Amino acid sequence: MSETGTPKLSVQQVGKTFATAAAGPFRALSDIRLDIAVEEFVSLLGPSGCGKSTLLEIIAGLQFPSDGRVLMDGRPVTGPGPDRAVVFQHFALFPWRTVRANVEFPMEMAKVARAVRKTRALEHLRMVGLDGFADRHIWQLSGGMQQRVALARAMACTPEVLLMDEPFSGADAITRELLQDQLVTLHRATRKTILFVTHSVDEAIKLSDRIVVMGTRPGRIVSIFPLNEQARSHPDEVAQLRGTIWNLLRKEILPADQVETH
Ligand SMILES: Nc1ncnc2c1ncn2[C@@H]1O[C@H](COP(=O)(O)OP(=O)(O)O)[C@@H](O)[C@H]1O
Ligand SMILES: [Mg+2]
Known part of the structure; x- marks a missing residue:
């Protein structure tokens, strides 16, 4: 939050329905509510098709929501702007x-x-x-x-906000680790507000102040996990968080009857 308590970004009941010629309207996002504080690093994590890119593009002003709105510093986003840079x-x-x-x-x-x-x-x-x-x-x-x-x-x-859509997905594993390290350093040095889309659980855990787990049909927020340096430095806590997130994702990715419920 800023000193006035206003979040840097406020996603308010955002929904998105695409009109498709073949299959009729498609509900890509439903009732997304998310406040992102000044200087915060938030990851959007979820399976392909859960609407991560659509949400990021709505925040960037590259797409318009069908419902709800996005505020930046309390003012509605109506299009792209130099205050929000996008890295694809x-x-x-x-x-x-x-x-x-x-x-x-x-x-x-x-x-x-x-x-x-x-x-x-x-x-x-x-x-x-x-x-x-x-x-x-x-x-x-x-x-x-x-x-x-x-x-x-x-x-x-x-920019005041960096919006990053799977920026490291094309890199090999070693390069990816190095790029992640560099982003951490950059975030520490510049204190930009960052929204980072990924489908890697470990990447989200390594980078984020909060992990927003999304699910599909319709794309929605399933759960939000805060974390910090202290939690990251405890292998047990990291392992537990990884397990919890994976269980959530499994439920989203597999049909219900294939998921163990213990
Ligand atoms: N322009 C569009 N028209 C119709 N459907 C779309 C369009 N853009 C995205 N979708 C659909 O919306 C869903 C979410 O897409 P996307 O935001 O790209 O997901 P993600 O980035 O999480 O993989 C997908 O099912 C995708 O096929
Ligand atoms: Mg995407």
């Missing part, structure tokens, strides 16, 4: 531009002065461990490094 799994860098020119691109669009763009780009490349790579071309970088460029690009616009 497919990071869409321009291959013909250098690393620095990629990071500068959104600032160019926002007509930020050249000297400021350069300083901010270099500063954010340093933050993601890519100083020394500013003048390289995108195709000279590994996938993990490219995702860090995308992260620097999002951060360099100085």
Whole structure:
């Protein structure tokens, strides 16, 4: 919460129904209620199709809810804005531009002065461990490094909120661990509010202040788990939380008759 008690983001009874030609209306999200505090790191965790991306895009202002509304700092979200940066799994860098020119691109669009763009780009490349790579071309970088460029690009616009949709899903296991570590460092340094979509239980446990578990048919919030550094440092607590979350997910993923109920 801010000093005034207003959450950074407030998702209020949000629902989304898609009109489909073949199957009629499809209820993708139902009655989503979620407040996210200033500087909080919240993960959305759930099986494919439970509406994680739809919810993130509604918060980004890229889609409109069918019901309810989203507030940022108490004001309704009506479209995309520079206060909310989105990082997707497919990071869409321009291959013909250098690393620095990629990071500068959104600032160019926002007509930020050249000297400021350069300083901010270099500063954010340093933050993601890519100083020394500013003048390289995108195709000279590994996938993990490219995702860090995308992260620097999002951060360099100085958004207040980072919305990340499975940003590390394309990375190999080792790179993914390193990207996660870097995001933790970045969050500590910048204290941005982060909403992070993942379908990895361990990733959510490693990164989050709170884990929002979602279920399907219709997409909805099933349970919310707060955690902190202290809980993370106790292997027993982590194992217990992992077990609890997996049990919930199993119930969501498997038909009811296949789930043991003990
Ligand atoms: N534009 C659309 N039209 C119809 N159905 C959609 C559309 N976008 C998403 N869906 C459906 O809504 C559900 C949620 O999608 P999505 O938010 O992408 O889920 P997730 O990111 O959790 O995998 C899925 O069943 C998906 O097929
Ligand atoms: Mg998705």
